[in-house]
Each structure stands twice: as C-alpha cells, then as structure tokens.
Amino acid sequence: MTPTSRWTTAVLTTAVLALAACSTPGTTPTPSAGPWESSAGPTPSGTPSASPRPSPSPTPSASSTPGAAAEGRTDADDxxxxMPLEEKVGQLLVVGAPVAEGGVHAPTxxxxxxxxxxxxxxxxxSEAGLAATRELVDAYRALAPSSAPPMLVAxxxxxxxxxxxxxxxxxxxPAATxxxxxxxxxxxxxxxxxxxxxADAGVDLNLAPVMDLVPAGNQQANAPIxxxxxxxxxxxxxxVDGATAFSAGMQSAGVEPVIKHFPGLGRVTENTDTTASVVDDTITAGSKDVEVFAAGIDAGARxxxxxxxxxxxxxxxxxxxxSPAVVAILRDDLAFDGVVMTDDVSAAAAVDDVAPADRAVAAVEAGVDLVLASADPSVVPAMADALVERAREDPEFAAQVDASVARVLAAKAD
Structure with a gap:
C-alpha cells in the first residue's frame, strides 16, 4: 500500500496485533469508445454469470467491540x-484536497x-495527468512528519x-453499466x-466500486446512482460479479477499493449530496441490497x-x-472487521442539519473508523477539536477512538 519506511515498524506491528469519497457527478455520462475499448478487443454482450455469496455467519471479533482486546495489556495497547490523543483523532479523518488548484490547498x-x-x-x-498528480500527492505526504503513520491518499x-x-x-x-x-x-x-x-500516481485508496443494487425500473429515477x-x-x-472483478483488479495493483454506499442507495430517488431528508423505506438487514455487500466483503473488501x-x-x-444499528449489521451480521467510513459529511445536504463537529462525533460514536470531509476541508479543525474534547470527557468514547485507530493502522500496515 503506502510506503512504510517513514513510520516506526513497531507501531505497524502492534496495530496488527490489536486486531488478529463521494464525488457527485455533475453531468449525465455518455459512454463512448476510448483507450479502454480499443486496447482490449471487442465488447461482448451478455451479463456476468457469478451469483452473490450468502452472508457469512457472525463470528466474534476483537475489533467488533470498541476497546476490545486480549486479556491483559498488549504491545498494541502500549x-x-x-500516541497523543490529537494524533489518534487525526488518523480518523480524511480531508479533501482539491485537485483543480494544482498545488497544496491551504485548508488541507x-x-x-x-x-x-x-x-x-x-x-x-483534474486533466493534469499522472505525473502532475504524483507531484501533488508527494507534496501532501511531505506535510506529515516522518514519525507519523503513512498517509492514505484516496x-x-x-x-x-x-x-x-x-x-x-x-x-x-467507462461507466459501471x-x-x-x-x-x-x-x-x-x-x-x-x-x-x-x-498506484503510480501515489493513490492507494479508491472510493469505488459502487455496490448499490438499482432495480431496472428505478434506473433513471435513481438520482445518485x-x-x-x-x-x-x-x-x-x-x-456482485462486476464490482468484485473491479475490486480484485484494484487490489492486484496495490490499491484498496472501498465498496459503497452501505446498505444501499439504489432504491431512493433523491441524491444525499444535494437533498436533505433522503429516506429509504424498503431496505432491511435481510434485503438483497445487503446481501450484495456481504458478497463484496466475502470477496475480500477491507x-x-x-x-x-x-x-x-x-x-x-x-x-x-x-447509526449504530447500521454499523452493527456490518460488524455483527456480516462479520466485517475492516474499516468503515462515511460518505462526505462536510457539505452533503443530507447531514446539513447537524453541525460539522457533531457529525464527526456522531459517526465515530456509531462505530465509524474514517470520517470523510472532502467537499469542504475547512470544517476539519472543528471536527478534530470536537473528537478530542469528547474523548477527554468520555472514557467509553475514548475506547471507541482507540478501537477505530487500531483498525485504521492495521489497514495501513497491510
């Protein structure tokens, strides 16, 4: 994944022991032939044949319960x-870096x-190309001290x-369809x-593929997907077949995919980026929408x-x-012990009724590990300060922070 030579090896090791993005498109896509088409031969027709795997049975996991660890102290505990609390909190935040500026963004x-x-x-x-993107990524990574854990660039x-x-x-x-x-x-x-x-551009986390199940009758009415x-x-x-193939290719290249948007955005008609109070009144913990994500997890999504x-x-x-109830479906029903992250909560209309600082606290309290603030990086200081303040006041919340940091560090160490 990311280079680890800048980070203390012991921290990488102990993080493992502790455990055993979205952009809103602005225009309607019009797929046309491109380099992907001419270099790989003709496009066949037909639909993929793989079928979704059943949801795995719940299994106990130390990472499923915030603060859980083996009896007694471990190297990971130490x-x-x-790690100072402020640095722990920093590991739980993902800040937006506007690519159109071509340089380091001041709020970032x-x-x-x-x-x-x-x-x-x-x-x-950005239309700047790979080389310019790599320079930008290197500039952001250079901002972090050499003693810090490797930076995830998504x-x-x-x-x-x-x-x-x-x-x-x-x-x-081309588009996923x-x-x-x-x-x-x-x-x-x-x-x-x-x-x-x-990977050549220095990116190691791709907020893709989409695994939302969109019924054919809702294709055009489904605003976000x-x-x-x-x-x-x-x-x-x-x-399942398309998304897991995409994910497998990314992982083969050393880039981690992020499957989204759990438990599914395929049945709504409004976009959460631009509309408040988007409600799905169909999906349950046992819906096919959730089974699709179970198959993605079973196939290796982290x-x-x-x-x-x-x-x-x-x-x-x-x-x-x-929602702790939604995260519990992931942790308990699907036995997912990887990293859970939010969609953008810096500027999305769906969360606009909650102050940015409170969004970060509520997400981590629900069991989220990474809070994404992509569209408006200026809200990140308030988020960081709120997380630190809450962790200092509430030991249970501080234990949740530790559990999430351990999952993030383990992912970085992988």
Missing part, C-alpha cells in the same frame, strides 16, 4: 497509549499540519461521470491497469463506505452514517 495543509490529519482525498476533477476513480483523475497517463474509464457487460476476466484485467495508474450509470447492472448477480440516507426499516431516527 503503542496506542503512547492546516488540517494535516495543525490537526495531525493522516489521510487526504483528491477531490474534484480518490474517486469509478469511471464514467465519476472519474477524478484524467489526462496523460490515466485511462478513460458498460463495465458490467464485459466478461469478468476482462474487467479484472482492465481494473488492474486502472489501479496501476492510481442509476441516473449517472454508476451501477453494475440491475441484478444482484451482475452487481473498506466499506456508508450511505448518508435514512433507512426507516433499520433506524428511522438518523442517517446511516450516524
């Missing part, structure tokens, strides 16, 4: 105890330098309308190429992004990103 610099934020998200749209490189990085060195990636028509082997091969481009052709077809089979919608049949009182 490592976390030796403040977040990294003054608030110890350990992860950045390349936000917006972006949104789904394809179609949602492709942050373009220009020389980056392929033109197009990718879903290819045989699995071809999609995995091309995803490996796209992932290699990201279907309208922009971000879904891998309209059946659980096609979504990061899952939550939706900003409300799911009235799971938790009618709060958005998924603030």
């Amino acid at each position: 490592a976390l105890a030796g 610099r403040t977040a990294v330098v003054d608030h110890h934020v350990g992860n950045v998200f390349l936000h917006g749209r 972006t949104d490189q789904e394809g179609g309308a949602v492709q942050v990085l373009r220009g020389a060195g980056f392929s033109e990636i 197009r990718q879903a028509t290819w045989p699995r082997a071809r999609l995995e091969r091309l995803a490996t190429r796209w992932g290699t481009e990201l 279907g309208y922009f052709s971000r879904n891998y077809g309209n059946t659980a089979r096609s979504v 990061f899952v992004m939550l939706s900003n919608a409300v799911y009235s049949r799971i938790d009618p009182d709060q958005q998924a990103t603030f």
